[in-house]
Amino acid sequence: MVEIARNVDPDNHALYEGVPAADHRLERLRQLLVGGEISELSRVTHLLDEPEQLASAVGNVLPEATARASHAQLGEALAPAVERAAQRSIQKNPNTLTDILYPVFLPAIRKSIGEKIDQTFQSLNESLRHIFTWHGLKWRFEAWRTGTSFSAVVLKHSLIYRVEHVFLISRASGLLIAHVTSQDATSEDPQLISSMLSAIQDFVKDSFKEKENSGLDTIRFGELRLWSEVGQFATLVAVIRGNPPEELHEVIRDVLLRIHQESSRALERFDGDSSQLPGVETQLQTCVELQHMDSKEGFPWLVVTAVLLALIVAGGWFFLSWQSAHRWQSYLSRLAAQPGIVVSDQKTSGGEFYVAGLRDPLAADPQSLLPGTEVDSARVHSNWHFYQSLEPEFVLKRLSASLAPPDSIRLSVVDGRIVAEGEATTTWINRARAAAQHLSAGGPVFDISGVRDVSAEDRWQAYVSRLEAQPGIIVADQNVRDGQFYITGLRDPLAADPQSLLSGTQVDPARVHASWQFYQSLEPRFVLNRLAASLAPPDSVRLSVVNDRIVAAGEATTAWINRARAAAQQLSAGGPVFDISGVRDVSPEERWQAYVSRLETQPGIIVAQQNVRDGQFYVTGLRDPLAVDPQSLLSGTQVDPARVHASWQFYQSLEPGFVLKRLTALLYPLGKVRLSIVNGRIIAEGEAPDTWIDRARAAARQLSEGGPEFDISKVRDVSPDARAAEHWQYYVSRLEAQPGIIVAQQTERGGDFYISGLRDPLAADPQALLSGTQVDPARVHSQWQFYQSLDPKFVVKRLTASLSPPKSVQLSIIQGRIVVVGEAPAGWISRAQAAADQLSADGVVLDVSQLRELNLAELDHLREAIQTTDIFFSSGRVVPGPEQTPVLDRLADQLKEFAESARNAGVTARFMLTGHSDTTGRETANASISAARAETVRALLNKRGVAPELLLVRGAGTFEPAVPENENSRTGNSTNRRVSVTVNLE
């Protein structure tokens, strides 16, 4: 307590001086009462006293304290320290702060530089664009006057723009804070637009992973640009129409900065209620007011251009109208120069051309003159009246058309006169004269004096004179009356036909009336013709006209000469001389002899006798009917047929030529057969039907002895039925010749063949015999009954098949008997005997008496050797040991030999291989091992050339031991492990 009092009041200290200071009880009590506080107090004191402890304690709470401090006061308090710290840091190492601020500054710097470059390019572009223009010069003056750079002046004048909308958009929500629009600018709902803009900003940022804090800078759509400036809490988007200068970015940015400065808190807290941000719109309004419109007042380019245009149009119009007028005039003068065209009136009105006048239908078409003058034909309006021009050319044309002058007339214009020249008929000349009179009034002269009158009369006269020049035609009278022509006169029948002479004279035959009397002309040529017709001179006489005399030369009979002489006398009065002195008289006898000798050289004619008596000729002889007719030979011989008395006997000449002729006549028609004579023989070749061949064959037979041979073997019978029947007969005969086939009946009906009969099964197949006979198998209907032929040959065949005689036996047919010769086993012999007994009932003799029984002793020996051979095996083995190889070899040889011998004897030997085993082991195993041993031996023998089908196999197991088994033997008896062989003969 004292201690407490002392502590409470220091004055008490002295009061209780006497009280022991270190009363341990007090100390104890203090400890009890305030011990905890004391230690806590001392810890705090220690904390405050120790700077290090205090720093760490304050450091723990400083961030929290700063956060809770009033922002304004803290900022005030910290600002000098932070400034100093930054200053100090920069002084110490500028890089540190640079590194920190680098990400902040870089985008801003980059953007600023970009804008600057854009600005430069823009100014450069504009400067270049205006450097050589009128206002370019003007601006240079302005730059000089105001002392600014030329490019600045250019930009000032060329950049025309207007800020139409300004949006202030909250960056956080994309909600519209404020929107200002210029006068008369319209847009959709600004709220939706601002949200969509920020959505698109987000879209771009997300899509291209752009981390930069700037957002979309510029969107351009044609004339319209969206410039956005991104602030801390809000984005300002200006919609600008036109071409803004880059400095405008700075202006917009300034506005945004100002808004942020003034209403930073309100922007940050913006929750969609725009009433919290009054006064923002006023700021934005300054942006909207930004615009630059170049004054358009200056040089009146529009007016000048308009005037220029008007001048050009007017000049062009003047030129064109002058040009078209000029062309029109040239066209008119061209028209006026045309003959047959008279221009009476022409004018130009409103670009259209009018022309009127007269034109001759034969003149050139005014329309056709247009091309080449370049006058637009659509603008030409013509009014032409037709008239007849009297200019000589047109008159000529019209005359040509109306008079149709003949080809012989030529019209031409000579010194303004129309002249016709040539030949024409009177009628044409009359028409031309009328036309000439018609023309006289004012027209050109038509001179037809040069046309010669060529009328029908002239042509008639020409014809008449032509007639008169004809020999044998005498024109007595001719005249022309009413356009008809009459002519009379004489004509020799041999003279030219006056009618035929008309052609080509252009005289109309219908108008010619001719009357001709026939007469005999005494002109030598006509007389000659008549003589030739009446005297019929023989071939040996030639008539000709020599110096108006008719001369006959050659040989003729006296009769003819007499007739000729009479004719000559008749002619004498006034006619030409007929001189027959040149004709030699040929006596009849001479001519007869010539005729006879000619007869004698004829084949088929034999002159027997001939003589001449009293001027008559007699001849007798033989003639073949096919020989030349002797009478016909008379003609041309000048022998008088009336004086020839011939007596001919017919005979048949056997000369091959005649025979051939006769055959040809007889066998007509020959068809494809050709007859010829080869070495005195008549040979027929080719194809013919059977009927022809029959006839030819008959003719050949009829040819009498001594005649030439008629060979028809080379003629092929082409009658199909005949050939088919022939083939069929050949087939039947072939069948009949076959042993074992008996043809009972065969017919041919309607092209088909029927055959029936018996056949032995062993005989040749009738069907197979068809081949090579050319008989159509489809037309053959066969019906065969099987039978057993008792023909010995068939009996032998059957016996061979049924008895299968051994090779040592031979069957032969001797005089209808079947004889069996050779050696055979007894069994076979007894079977043969049985067959012989059976056959004897059918009347066939089978003689087996000469068969000898086969001696099998040698085989028995071999069989013994085989059957005593055993193949031995080791215990439990199925393959024999190598020591058994020689045994197997020998056995194989023996088996082969035995089999061969048996086969020769007509028997088959088979060998049974029996496998055995000893008694050791189970019985089933022993059975299978024994069979396996037999199989092995069979395989080994087969390998050595023994035919496998001869080897039979069985397993006997222990049942057929060779020796009794010894009960005590452990391995069994080796003798019982074997394969034995037995021989069977079949």
Added chain:
Amino acid sequence: MLQKKICMLGGFAVGKTSLVRRFVQSIFSENYLTTVGVKIDKKSVAFPDKTVDLILWDLAGEDDIGSFRVSYVRGATGLVLVVDGTRPATLAVALTLRERCEAEFGAMPFILLFNKSDLADRWAIPEGEIDELKQRGWQVYLTSALSGEHVDDAFHQLASMVAK
């Protein structure tokens, strides 16, 4: 002028676009949904003392939640979750979308619309499940873009929730 950013969320083809087509003011074509992934519409809701403009961000419906552009939701004050009443899976999609938004930007008021209520025969959301959602205090509406049933009510409710 009071405006609020509202995001409309829902799976593919739940009918968000048809839901707003007839009831809102719009100047953008639906192509924006496929190109930009968002379409902005406006719905003005009038109260006695004020008018609230709901700026509706119609986000392209995706069943693939991974491709959802969550950045579009920044600054939103409310959500409209749209579910296709005939496809229960779309409810899960809508709720997952809401969770993603809340994880990113914190809790915000929302309304849950079960759309296509006109397709009664194909309706696939059990009554109980809807009741259970209402029990949580959620604003749940059965709407039909066809008949317009409850659409205005829903927007009215949302406007009152975000304009407090």
